[in-house]
Amino acid sequence: MTEQGTPPAASRRPGGPRRDAVRVPGDGPPGAEARIRRRVLKAALLTVAALPVAAAVWIGVTGVFARSELVAAQRDLEALRQPAMSAQSSHFARQRLAAVRSAAVHAARAHRLTSGPAWYTAALLPVAGEPLSTVRGAASAADRLAGEVLTPLAGALPAAAPDGHGGGMAKALMGLRQYAPRLVRAAQVTAEVRADVHRLPGTTWLSAADRARDRLARQLDRLAPVMTDVSVAARVLPPMLGAQGERHYFVAFQNIAEARGTGGVPGAFAVLRADRGRLSFERFGNNTEMSTVDADLDLGPDFTARYQGDAPTRVWANSNMSPHFPYAARIWAAAWRKHTGERVDGVLAVDPVTLSRFLQVTGPARTADGTELTAANVVDLTERTSYARYGDLTRRKAFFVEAARAAAGRLMAAADDARTLPGLLLAAHGAERDGRLKVWSAHAQEQQLLASRPYAGTLPDTPGPFAGLVVNNAAGSKLDYYLDRSLAWQAEGDGCAAGDRPVTATVTLANRAPAAGLPSYVTLREDHPPYRTRPGDNRLLVSYYAGVGATLTGAELDGRPAMLSPGVERGHSVFTLDLELPARSRRTLVLHLLEPHADRTPTLLRQPLVTPVRTVLKPGGACHA
Template identity: 80%
Template sequence: MTERDTRTAVPRRPGSRRGAVGVPGSGPGRGARIRRRALRTALLTVAALPVAAAVWIAITGVFARSELLAAQRDLDALRQSAAPAQAPGSPVGSATKRLAAVRSATAHAARAHRLTSGAVWYTAALLPWAGDPVATVRGAADAADRLTGEVLSPLASALPAAAPDGRGGGMAAALMALRQHAPQLASAARVTAEVRADVHRLPGTTWLPAADRARAGLARQLDRLAPMTTDVSVAARVLPPMLGVDGERRYFLAFQNIAEARGTGGVPGAFAVLRADRGRLSFERFGNNTEMEAAKADLDRRDLQALGAEFTARYRDAAPTRVWANSNISPHFPYAGRIWAAAWRKRTGERVDGAIAVDPVTLSRFLEVTGPVRMTDGTELTAANVVDLTERTSYARFGDVTRRKAFFVEAARAAAGRLMAAADDSRMLPRLLVAVYHAQRDGRLKVWSAHPQEQRILEPRPYAGALPDAPGPFAGLVVNNAAGGKLDYYLDRSLVWEAEGDGCSGGGRPVTVTVTLANRAPASGLPGYVTLRADAPPYRTRPGDNRLLVSYYAGADASLTGATLDGRSAQVAADVERGHSVFTLDLELPAGSRRTLVLHLLEPHADRTPTLLRQPLVTPLRAVLKPGGTCHA
């Protein structure tokens, strides 16, 4: 046999693999190389995954941002279509266009949500620190999707459609739409509150400033939207019956004169009786405060129980149930509404279903929507001049009190007439509702219902004008004019509330409240009726000098540790109203002067921003609130 034949004939050992000996590429070396190659591939794949995920997040994030910006543009267009600053009489976008804008915004937000969903975004958001901006962007997209889909759609659907000629049913149609969509509006309010809470829980300080800014902006928008959706939901429950959908209603409407301060705003001046019948609004009559001065509030047992012994004790000297000018001395509007209704019942024998208060600033908001109106004497009332005309100019124009009061009534009648026409025009109604919303948020439109079930629903909302009786930090500056003139047109007010340090004593946290009041009244040239000193002080005064009862409303169980006026020790009276500690100072405020009252308090629960009471006067209150850290008593 040849050498080749001998190699071929070598028998295989049992268990051996064919070609395992002497065959190139075989044996243990090849398996090791395969394993190393597979491991290297796996390691490269694993190493590439974060890069791929980052690229994916970056690309989809850019597209998601584009979708959210598109949704924002749709919402801006929708908001501008109902802005009260539009030209009076210009039609609002049709219901079809309105709903199309909502659908477009909803589609964009839904795409943004889909782009930021999935395993990659979910996993990245769970990473400590590195995933914080991912979680923020993902949460913001989810919030936008829920808001457009579950909140804006029912809100837009609840607005009545407007015919080209404005004959879409006006207020009556709006009330029916509210009632029809009440369940959806309640759901929208609930969803908004949930989304707001979710957004506030998102990381707010990350390594990506753009994500932080987006989250902060969304949180601010939700802080405004959540109360609005709650107000709309409440309105859907109570406005239809209150405005006569189920039967006629009548309300006492007071026009408050904010040139003379009272607890709820200004002294009650002109008044009217508003009639609501199946959504149709009209005025039965107008009058002035002279007609009501002799009326004493005829309080029944339920009225007396609602006012309570605390009210009687605090305001005994002011006699709010017997002196019409002091009927709204308390900042708690339900007290005033109840007294006004009782006084009207005593004077006329007629019952009203509630009370409403407005002021000239409210009228200016309405005139922005309706346009100017001309009075019978030729005077034109506009959004720009109605406050100055009724609160300042008219006192110089009319020396005779009777003529001046008649002018006030005529101004109220003219503005109200134009308002009623706008309420019946479905083209103007959405903008009018926006103006109403802003007026009530500023505390300048207040409503009280004589029907207990309705009042219970209304009372927590800003338009009820209720002084809240829940515990927690609170700051309220309330002034009542004690001179009897009209100098509060020239009053400036500021309040600084500051919690001190991070610790607490046994009685709460130290809080310093600084109240500054300035009298800008000129030294000469004002009519005598404006500078009147009906209080007849025993000391010498000059024209333009004012006198105020200054009350500071603190939180429940707050205690006063010291007070100064212009740097000198001051004595203030302590009282309680609806659970609030109240500290009051009788203050002379000479013309051109500025006085500073500093209160040192111990406030329980002063570890968060206090609820702020803003008394609506001519010049808005300037307030600065500086809460401290968490308080551990």
């Protein structure tokens, strides 16, 4: 017998552990295994509980760094606005591109800092994650804009030759041809980013994120149309500037002291030649030369029905009564071919305000008699002062041609200088944005691209809320220099209501012409009205363009019932009033309409005259269903 508790010798293995040293389930003190499980569970719970804290710390730290990167990117882009950086030497061109690339690097870092698992997961949380989603989206937008939009745009801008002169437009043409695919893609990216930013949460618990999102959305709302213009220009400007062969264009200078649908009555004109980016004017003339030319053109039954009494294809002064610029352009091109046998490749229209924008870049121009044309005086000189200075009609018309020739000469010299070319492009963009520079191409594919842009001057024929005030001078005077216009559009009722919606359009016209002291040519009444008038009294055909399918239920002029003539142009309902507007008077026309789709802000038609039209648009109650 062995001692009690000692195992038999046969049960031992040489070199092996003692049996009582082996832990098996169920052995050991009661509850030990439960305590171990509790410790493991507690550690796991602590780890899980610490994850949100760690994630919050990570988001906070990376958020600070991301904000720093975005601020750095913004500083780089702000530097592009400095006068030195806009200079067009090769040195500053390199600086410009370096600044854009630096902004792209900073924006990319901000995007990476807000793209990790912590940010992604936290942004999915309801309510709490909304501002994080906004921040992530804004960083992504900044990354794409800097890298895919601004970089190709900066590279496409021309740099000057070492001496700063020569070949500006030709070099810009080469740059457009080279960068066209990237510029088209940049416009697409801008549209995509704009849509993405507008989908981001706009009202969260973090006001700073909301403000940043709203600021970015506004910037994109301004940038997207510009990039679309750049995209269209990259595709149409090379052929239009003669990259594939010589082109010729009829250029009309509109006199906005006498209102017409596209702006002002066509006065002086020129023929512009473009050959591989080199521009030159071949001929100048005035409206007297074109006054007896019959364009012999059929623009369709709707156009004929609306304007047949004014004979726009036969009477040069009435050729642009319609606000749809392609109508006027086709008439002018057909009339020029009838007059000379020459076919033009397109038509451009400018006015003195456009010349003022260009002269601000080029500097003053001088006419043959020494008259100085500047950005500050060209509008007043051509639209008012010249009528008092030149009593003889022939001499006055000759002055208008000389003024156009002098301004065109400065413009051509500036277009050939890469230092001033970017400024001219910005001036042209401002003029086309205001509807003062209009372009039409006789080539169908080019015109199809141009048609959707503001500088095409097209009257859209698509359904939707619409508001347009168009005046045509019916007196033959030059009194529209003194004309003030305002238009207030207001939809009424519930935006959820089906069918047509009530709309009130209020038109106010004021004649600021002095009662005495104006030259007789300014105040003449070629309409010879059967009633008595005084010098300075004006007469206008006032047309209101409503949406497609709109109907007029009533109208008042100065508080009394008024009868308007109905018409249709490119699908739009048009209502016209023949209005006498005495000197120093103000008249108010109120139209009551029923208009389909009047549940949002209307598309606005702006007729460019000396004084811009003032507008107030009130879409009315929104739909909350």
